[in-house]
Amino acid sequence: MEPLTLVLVFLISCVLCLYTWDRINKRQNLPPGPTPLPIIGNLLQLKSGKMLESLQEMRERYGDVYTLYLGPRRVIVICGYDAVKEALVDHGEIFGIRGLLPNVELYYRGHGVVFSNGECWKQLRRFSIMTLRSFGMGKRSIEERIQEEAHYLVEAFKETNGVPFDPICHFSQVAANIICSIIFGNRYAYEDPEFRRLMHIIDDIFRSMTSFWGQLYDAFDLLMRYIPGPHHRITMYLFQLDEFVKKKMEIDQKTLDPSKPRHLIDSFLIKMEEEKQYPFTQFNMKNFYANTTVLCIAGTETVSTTLRHAFLLLLKHPNIKSKVQKEIDQVVGRQRAPNPEDRESMPYTDAVIHEIHRYANVLPMNLPHAVSRDTEFRGFTIPRGTDVFPILSFVLQDPKYFPDPFTFNPDRFLDQDGNFKKNEAFMVFSAGKRVCLGEGMARLEMFITITTVLQNFEITTPIDIKDLDISPQMVGFSNVPRPYKISFIPR
Known part of the structure; x- marks a missing residue:
């Protein structure tokens, strides 16, 4: 390397160190935290x-609110139900903006309902909720689609002939x-090449985001965006989607x-045409692309991961599985498909599904939030724009609200008479x-899918249930x- 190049590299490194050190040391009544190193x-x-x-x-050392530096990026970590509720619900206007998600921000650049803020977020969220309701939530159409998909799943399981x-x-x-039926208006055959390509793209995106390189990008985004490597593949995968x-x-x-929208794509295109005269x-x-692709990714990964947790937990606890099947037989029987109205008459099944959500804890870190202005919180000052991590894992495992939190126990959602009992700390889907x-x-998908499968099958595994590891693995x-094999034996 030439001397001039070495000097430039040294000077740039010094500037980065000084910049980082300056930011780190400008702490004005920030929450306490471990001492950071430059860079x-x-x-x-x-x-x-x-x-x-x-x-x-x-947390044990610094309390429920502390400061942490992921590289040069400063974040405020909030732990436990009381503190998280105070931030996201009681002060929702201040803590309700989206924080930085570096490994997708370079592509989305603040577009779409998940990554936007301000007026853009308000309009897109209102549109997304109304559209989901029109093509699904609360309407028979999506209930029937979920029931239909559960039926196809049952048929696919029958074809496995009980092989693990x-x-x-x-x-x-x-x-x-x-989610495809809502976005595109139709379902796919499981062997359809176009559907398999979609599944492959979504899997590539998820793997890239959760990989070591993806996490490194999150910590050092200002530097990593200029360094070649596999962390840039996510942009390619998002483009493919x-x-x-x-x-x-x-x-x-x-x-x-325009008078008969068939799915989410139609609805967005109609809205675009209606507002094309407005410059802003x-x-x-x-x-359009950001909203559609994010719903596609989120609607696939979170539900499918929770279903995998669900059947692993049911394998581990055959007595719980049997009690759910008994309730299905009593309320639904074997002659018709379960429907959403059955849930009110199935408190034990409802409790099991809630405990699956809590125990699986699919998104333990939550998505990052940020504060919209300088704010006082629990005696500390959080500067405007600072990222905030309200940790859902520490809410769902808060012993104050969930005694013995690391034990899978559906009874925690039942009262003494066996009726379903709500828990205010059940923040699986975040809050505010x-x-x-x-x-x-998502709740409807879980209920219909689990009850339909257990209505039709006994489940077994070639592994001794004592050796099944049900503890969630953070990737x-x-x-x-953790990977497991399961057999579906027709009842």
């Missing part, structure tokens, strides 16, 4: 593959097909009837202004179940 922040204090364990250790297999692909296909949606859109445009409309092509807009649909930002 790398507190990354050395985070155990590889044990993020939540590391955060819990810091890893169910990851089947559960992903079910979740993807339901955009192209998939684009082809569907171009086909649907030819038969679009949020209904543009970039928001940024609560998951697909919560209702990137998500808790996934």
Whole structure:
């Protein structure tokens, strides 16, 4: 390397160190936290593959609200139900903006309902909720689609002839097909090449985001965006998903009837046409792609991962599984498909599904929030724009609200008479202004899918249930179940 180049590298490094050190030391009544190092922040204090364990250790030392540096990025970590509720619900206007998600921000650039803020977010969220209701949530149409998809899943399981297999692909296909029916207006056959390509793209995106390189990008985004490596593949995968949606859109445009929207794509295109005369409309092509692709990814990964957790937990606890099947037989029987109205008459099944959600804890870190202005919180000052991590894992495992939280126990959601009992700390879908807009649909998918499968099958595994490890495994930002094999034996 030439001397001049060495000097430039040295000077740039010095500037970065001074810049980072200056930011770190401008602490004006920030919450306490571990002492950061220039450039790398507190990354050395985070155990590889044990993020939540590391955060819990810091919580025990610094309290429920503390400051952490992921590289040069400063975040405020909030732990426990009381503190998280105070932030997201009691002060929702201040804590209700989206924080930084570096490994997708470079592509989405603040577009779409998940990544936007301000007026853009308000309009897109209102549109998304209304559209989901029109094509699903609360209407018979989506209930029937979920029932239909559960039926196809049952048929697919019958074809396995009781041979043990890893169910990851089947559960992903079910979740993807339901969201596809809302976005594109139709389901796919599981062997359809176009559907398999969509599944492959979504899987690539998820793997890239949760990989080591993806996490490194999150910590050092200002530097990593200029360094070549596999962390840049996510942009390519997101572009491929955009192209998939684009082809569907171009086909649907030819038969679009503004008076009869068939699916989410139609609804967005109609809205774009209605507002094309407004120069600052949020209904543009970039928001169209961002909204559509994010719903596609989120609607597939979270539900499919939770279903995988569900059947692993039911294998581990055959007595719980049998009690659910008994309730299904009593309320639904074997002659008709379960429907959403059955849930009110099935408190034990409802309690089991709630405990599956709580125990699986699929999104333990939550998505990052940020504060919209300088704010006082629990005696500390959080500067405007600072990212905030309201940790859902520490809410769902809060012993004050969930005694013996690391035990799978559906009875915690039942009262002494066996009726379903709500728990205010059940924040699986987050809370406040940024609560998951697909919560209702996700709950419905879980209920219909689980009850339909258990209505039709006994489940077994070739592994001794004593050896089944049900503890969630954190991969990137998500808790996934450990691999397992399951057999579906017709009842």
